[in-house]
Amino acid sequence: MQAKVASLQPHGDSGAAETPLLDKLGRFVVLAAADREIIARVASERVRGFAAHEDVVREGDRPQHISVILSGWACRYKVLADGRRQVVAFFLPGDVCDLNVLVLRHMDHSIGALTPILVSEISRAGFDTLMGAHLRVAQALWWEQSVANAIQREWAVNLGLRDATERMAHLFCELFLRLSLVGLVSGHSCEMPVTQADLAEATGLSPVHVNRTLQELRRLGLIVLKDKTLTIPDLEALADTAQFNPNYLHLGQEGRHLDANDR
Amino acid sequence: MQAKVASLQPHGDSGAAETPLLDKLGRFVVLAAADREIIARVASERVRGFAAHEDVVREGDRPQHISVILSGWACRYKVLADGRRQVVAFFLPGDVCDLNVLVLRHMDHSIGALTPILVSEISRAGFDTLMGAHLRVAQALWWEQSVANAIQREWAVNLGLRDATERMAHLFCELFLRLSLVGLVSGHSCEMPVTQADLAEATGLSPVHVNRTLQELRRLGLIVLKDKTLTIPDLEALADTAQFNPNYLHLGQEGRHLDANDR
DNA sequence: CGTCCCCTTGAATGAAGTCAATACGCGTGG
């Protein structure tokens, strides 16, 4: 009755945690050594750290660079005039924060650190290098951006029609798979370094109800969450209660035909 | 107390309704005559009609072309295994349905007509022509895509933290401004050719509650909605109750510095 | 040892959903 969850197995814990971006891009296109080298170089030009709760970019800013998360978690959020906050995306290691700041000049939202983070700041010039010099890299970046958009759409679905339990379960499924892409799950566990209040802002629930929802998921034996560590004993089962369909993450090696070595 | 709504005046009813795409793109970059000509040509190669409620593309498909709405309204939606539907975007005349189908091969959602529509189907080849031949056009398409993503984010905010009244009001503000971009508002009125059930799927509310919410907005004198026509007597007032901040639509002529004639 | 942050729990309230009945147009065909 549930759509196929063929690719629910965590993906490649092969990836080295130091190069989450390479891990991710390499999952879509087959990068040549030169490609990998140039990504690594551009992405290490300027590295910056932020403390938890610090803003990386703020609404209204006109950033001159793109940020890539190297370690830690961040989020994209918007604030209404009366202070209500909604997190509309989580950024995990390897995620590119905002490719389109280069075309939309003013930020229409903010990006904040959820935990202490390290980000690589890629300048316009560095970006042009990436996009121009190597076709495969440009394609990979486009793909990463497209997947981010797809995730954004799925969040709308999550907020629009899933109840609290499904919503939390869905978020956990997504984060678990995304973390597995960059080698950050081990066995059935991954880090979950955010507070219940953070989860509340991401799911549109109240902190109190997040707490109750987590207890419900625990009671059902679907998750173990303790000491900032999430364990999912049975991912299929969790996916089932979440009505989670991983297709929107486009994990299917869709771009593997774009092989840098096949010319 | 409300963020500046400087650009709340409807934009340029100058645009001819026959060329909504040109209207929109021309709002970002200044297109040369040759640019306009090539867009018009590519966009008129293959035109197709769909009846209301017909699907333009379905989840799982691998479309070989990009669709641009010429007339009528469509939507992007997702369906859960148990049949629950969530609309995650409205497409109005001039909107490009999905630039990234060219990189993400399988559709992770469907696109359906809300009213009878005419779409222009741009093939991969036509798309390459657009992107390759004229830098300005490529930039304009990127911009259109980026704005679409920004809108998607705002929908998440809408679903996550606004109550029913604010949510409906917000949707109306957005649609009104987007329609004004393509010359489809006259005075304080625009078409609203969708049913209350459609609005329900877009706002994550039940049809019954949409009805009550509409009555509430009418009672407050914020909208007149009758015979598929929406009239907003006081856009500022509606925007205020919606906590609507138009910045995410990026109406500010941000790309006007990209002038095709300034070389 | 106190303070702060985070998590937890309970009880009361409220917003939106569900169910069900009714009403209104509108086109179709008898």
Add this chain to the structure above:
DNA sequence: CCACGCGTATTGACTTCATTCAAGGGGACG
């Protein structure tokens, strides 16, 4: 011309899910 059916809009009564308010507990850290 009228009866019928269908999709859409409306209304009322009841239920449910989630929020709010308020209080207490536990651990980390100065």
